[in-house]
Amino acid sequence: MPDKDLCKSAIVVGGGPAGLTAAIALAQGGIETVLVGRRPAPGDNRTTALLAGSVTALATLGVWELCADKAAPLKIMRIVDDTGRLWRAPEVKFAAQEIGLDAFGHNIENRHLIDALERRARGLPNLRLIEDAVFDIAPGERSVLLALTSGETLQAPLVIGADGRRSLCREAAGIGIEQHKYPQVALTVCLRHSRPHRDTSTEFHTPGGPFTLVPLPGQRSSLVWVLDPADADELAALDDAALSDAIERASHSILGKIAVEPGRGRFPLTRVNARRFARNRIALVGEAVHVIPPIGAQGLNLGLRDAATIGEIAIAARRAGRDIGGINALAQYDQMRRADVGSRTLAVDLLNRTLLTDFLPVQGARGLGLYMLDRIGPLRRALMREGVAPRGSRPRLMRGEAL
Ligand SMILES: Cc1cc2nc3c(=O)[nH]c(=O)nc-3n(C[C@H](O)[C@H](O)[C@H](O)COP(=O)(O)OP(=O)(O)OC[C@H]3O[C@@H](n4cnc5c(N)ncnc54)[C@H](O)[C@@H]3O)c2cc1C
Numbered sequence: 001m002p003d004k005d006l007c008k009s010a011i012v013v014g015g016g017p018a019g020l021t022a023a024i025a026l027a028q029g030g031i032e033t034v035l036v037g038r039r040p041a042p043g044d045n046r047t048t049a050l051l052a053g054s055v056t057a058l059a060t061l062g063v064w065e066l067c068a069d070k071a072a073p074l075k076i077m078r079i080v081d082d083t084g085r086l087w088r089a090p091e092v093k094f095a096a097q098e099i100g101l102d103a104f105g106h107n108i109e110n111r112h113l114i115d116a117l118e119r120r121a122r123g124l125p126n127l128r129l130i131e132d133a134v135f136d137i138a139p140g141e142r143s144v145l146l147a148l149t150s151g152e153t154l155q156a157p158l159v160i161g162a163d164g165r166r167s168l169c170r171e172a173a174g175i176g177i178e179q180h181k182y183p184q185v186a187l188t189v190c191l192r193h194s195r196p197h198r199d200t201s202t203e204f205h206t207p208g209g210p211f212t213l214v215p216l217p218g219q220r221s222s223l224v225w226v227l228d229p230a231d232a233d234e235l236a237a238l239d240d241a242a243l244s245d246a247i248e249r250a251s252h253s254i255l256g257k258i259a260v261e262p263g264r265g266r267f268p269l270t271r272v273n274a275r276r277f278a279r280n281r282i283a284l285v286g287e288a289v290h291v292i293p294p295i296g297a298q299g300l301n302l303g304l305r306d307a308a309t310i311g312e313i314a315i316a317a318r319r320a321g322r323d324i325g326g327i328n329a330l331a332q333y334d335q336m337r338r339a340d341v342g343s344r345t346l347a348v349d350l351l352n353r354t355l356l357t358d359f360l361p362v363q364g365a366r367g368l369g370l371y372m373l374d375r376i377g378p379l380r381r382a383l384m385r386e387g388v389a390p391r392g393s394r395p396r397l398m399r400g401e402a403l
Pocket of ligand 1: 013017019037039041046050135186188288294
C-alpha cells in the first residue's frame with residue numbers, strides 16, 4: 001500500500017454496538033470506512049444502562065436523537081443489602097442531583113440502540129455496510145487483508161476488531177487472553193409492574209449475586225438477576241406467572257405486581273481480558289478486548305469509550321497525514337485504554353467476590369465500605385462522579401466534541 005493511502009481507510013469487523021459506534025466515528029471524521037458484520041441474533045432481550053458520557057458521545061455522533069424516546073433516565077441508584085448475613089450494610093442511595101446531573105444515564109433495550117446505530121450508519125456516504133462474516137484475516141507490514149465468506153476481499157491499513165468475545169481479529173493479531181469463569185449466571189428478563197419506578201434503579205445484593213432492576217419507559221423495567229446456575233435454570237423453567245411471583249418476592253414488592261414479558265436470557269458470568277488492546281494493525285474494541293460480569297453497568301460503556309478513543313486517534317493521525325494503523329497510533333490506543341478497563345474490571349470483580357464469600361472479615365469490609373459511602377457525602381459524590389465520567393479516560397466524544 002503506498003504511503004499516501006496509509007491514512008485513508010479502515011475496516012471494522014463486527015456489527016454490534018461497539019463496532020457500529022467505531023465505524024460511525026471514523027466515517028464522520030473523514031476516514032473511508034467499511035463495516036463487515038452479521039446482524040446481531042434476534043431475541044436479545046438485554047438492555048444497556050448508558051452512563052452520561054456514553055449518551056453525550058452518541059448524541060455527538062447523531063445517534064441519540066434516533067432513540068432517545070425509547071430510553072428511561074436513571075436519576076437514583078439504590079443498593080440494598082439483602083444478604084441476610086450477620087454484618088449487613090445500610091441501604092445506600094445515590095442521587096444524580098447530588099453531583100449536579102439530571103440523570104446518571106439512560107437505560108435502553110439493546111434492539112432499539114442497535115436500530116438507531118444502524119440507521120445513522122446507513123446515512124453516512126463514506127461508510128459502506130456489508131452484511132457478511134470475515135473468515136480469514138492476514139496482517140501484513142503495510143495493511144491487513146480480509147477474506148469474506150462471499151468471496152470478496154478487503155484491505156486497509158487499520159482494522160478495528162469489534163467481533164465480540166470469540167474474536168477472530170484478536171486471534172489474527174496474535175493477542176492472548178486471561179479468562180476467569182464465575183460460578184454464576186445472569187438471568188435477564190423485561191417486565192411490567194403496577195407501581196412506578198420513579199426513575200430509580202435498585203440493586204439488591206444477595207448471597208448469589210446482585211439482583212438489579214433498571215427502569216425502562218413507562219411502568220416497565222429490566223431485570224438482571226445474577227445467581228447460582230442451578231437456581232437460574234430452575235427459575236428459567238417456570239411459567240410466566242410463577243416467574244413473575246418469584247421476581248415479586250425477590251424484589252420485596254417494591255414495584256408492586258410483576259408481569260414478565262416474553263423472552264428470557266441466560267448469560268454465564270465470565271471475565272476475559274486481552275493482554276493487549278492492539279497489535280499488527282488491528283485495534284480491538286468492546287467484548288473483543290474485555291468481557292466483564294454485568295454488574296454496575298460497565299461493559300458497553302467501556303466498549304463505547306474504546307470506540308471513541310480509537311476514532312479520535314485515527315482521525316488525528318489522518319489529519320496529520322500519518323499512518324492510522326501504525327505502531328505509534330496503536331501504542332497510543334493501548335496506553336489510553338489500559339487503566340480505565342483495568343480499574344473497572346477489578347472493581348466489578350471485587351464487588352462480586354465480596355458477595356460470594358462466606359469469610360466474615362470480607363463481608364464486614366464490604367458493609368463498612370457501604371456504611372462510609374452512606375455517611376460521608378464527599379466520598380459518595382467522588383465515587384458518583386468517577387462512575388459517570390472517569391477522570392482518567394474522557395475521550396473527546398464523551399465531552400461532546402465532534403471528531
Ligand atoms: C446480562 C447483561 C447485561 C448487560 N448490561 C449492561 C449495561 O447495563 N451497561 C453496559 O454498559 N453493558 C452491559 N452489558 C455488556 C454489553 O451487553 C456488552 O458489552 C455489549 O453487548 C458488547 O458489544 P460488542 O459490540 O462489543 O459485542 P457484540 O454485541 O457481541 O457484537 C459482536 C458482533 O460481531 C459479529 N461477528 C463476530 N465474528 C464475526 C466475523 N468473523 N465477521 C463478521 N462479524 C462477526 C457478531 O455477529 C456480533 O454482531 C451487559 C451484558 C450482559 C450479559
